[in-house]
Amino acid sequence: MNASELQDIIAWMIDGARSAPTPPQMMAECSERLVRAGLPIWRVGVFVRTLHPEIYGRSFFWTHGGRVETGTVDHKILDSPEFAVSPLAPVFRQGVEVRARFDDPASARFPIVEDLRAEGATDYVAVPLINTDGFVNASTWTTRQPGGFTEEQLSAIRSIAVPLARYIEIVTLRRTASLLLDTYVGNRAGEKILGGQIRRGHADTMDAAIWLSDLRGFTALSDRLPAETVVEILNLYFDCQVSAIRANGGEVLKFMGDGLLAVFPVDDYVGDEAEVCSRVLEAARESRAGVKALQFPNGDDVERFRFGVALHLGRVLYGNIGGGDRLDFTCIGPAVNLAARLEKIASRLGRTVVASERFAGICDGGWSDLGEFPVAGFSRAARVYGLHDEISAAAN
Incomplete structure (x- = not known):
């Protein structure tokens, strides 16, 4: 040697x-x-x-x-x-x-x-x-x-x-x-943080399709089932969405109890607005099918999962927000707020997938005009669209 x-x-x-x-x-x-x-x-x-x-x-x-x-x-x-x-x-x-x-x-x-x-x-x-x-x-x-x-x-x-x-x-x-x-925090946010974007208030603007979803009846579900069972249900439910979102170019930014916020960036690298929105809709359809196939035992009965997702397209502020040395890398802005309001409208209408007028106008996915609805915090009513192939639960 x-x-x-x-x-x-x-x-x-x-x-x-x-x-x-x-x-x-x-x-x-x-x-x-x-x-x-x-x-x-x-x-x-x-x-x-x-x-x-x-x-x-x-x-x-x-x-x-x-x-x-x-x-x-x-x-x-x-x-x-x-x-x-x-x-x-x-x-x-x-x-x-x-x-x-x-x-x-x-x-x-x-x-x-x-x-x-x-x-x-x-x-x-x-x-x-x-x-x-x-x-x-x-x-x-x-x-x-x-x-x-x-x-x-x-x-x-x-x-x-x-x-x-x-x-x-x-x-x-x-x-x-x-x-x-x-x-x-997601791949895109992770790259930015490792790249040095760690100061509070350090943020960028970007155009993105926004996904905001919610599990229906979660509060009642949490009240009557053991906590361990609720966690298991949430994991199964989120599995159906996360895989579809990531496979179609999206990034999950946040889990909020039973809610999920994701963005699909629009830029020259990933494609134009129409291409990105088309992939978002594909992810929504895949998630809808996956969630529909799930079921969980409730005593002697078997209940189906029900969820809703709102889709919108707009400009968001993407970066560090928080207090002191406890920060969150997320996105905010009127576009995110509108998506959150649309998700609540989807719940009232018994719809699984709804979209804003801008999203539906760009993405040819077979939409039905569900009408205009007042939106809290916005001066103008929002026109909401739902998929042709989906029958409103409220109409049953």
Whole structure:
């Protein structure tokens, strides 16, 4: 093992592995440089836990002569029989190093040993990658060298683990920040916040189609069902909308109890007003079908979900609003206020989908003129439109 080259690799990692701009590229370059320095690694794995509601962790596998392969696992992995007998279990749970020499009968307690032995491996070591706060990720190192790793080579692996842990911690923190912002404020808002738009009052104007929806009868529903059941119902209900909104270019900005506010930006990149409004209407139809198919038990009966959504097109103010150091990235303006009023009108009319005159005039979706209605806070009445294919519940 060339000590000088090893130190160069460690220095390169401490400096941020600048010649490898992505984690897979960093892993490939680091592994290949270690091989050239005399470390006989055949396969390297890195396992990074994430702060994500659906994904427990990500994996990166480099194999000598091959590419870096990436993957993800969900939270169910922790309760799986495979994880219980994996060398990684004690690494994650106790932060300890685990070695499996393939000529040691005791290593047979790990089923992965037989799989790797069949591929010619002779030694395997799992090394914890410990963050500055004690949080543990893991790395695995496998060789085909006869007799396995020497003590000098194991020492080199341990020395690499330290800067590798720091690199992973930095990259993961930024990725976690991005994922959390995407999860809680949306992708577009998250990009702006990470880009430095964090001061109160810092806002932009943009043209957007506005979506404001509400679950009908939610107050009565909350009163007669256990809180846990209400949460489950809301999650099912929002699932029907969020997937349709995101698939059609929208961004969910806010959940307000049973309400949902989303925007579909209009610009040269995503398309003109007609194109954007057409996708908004498609999302509304998909959501309507999804919600209609849902049902929940209420005693001996089964109730259907009922919801309404108002669609409008206008200019909004999009940015940071709040008090002190507690801010919310959202959109405001008369256009949003009108959408909120239209949603209340939809409820009174028993309609699922209603649109403003401007939205319906741009989007050819088969609209019926439902008439003019006074709108609280606005000097003029608003003309409201509903879909031809929808019969008002109030007319039944």
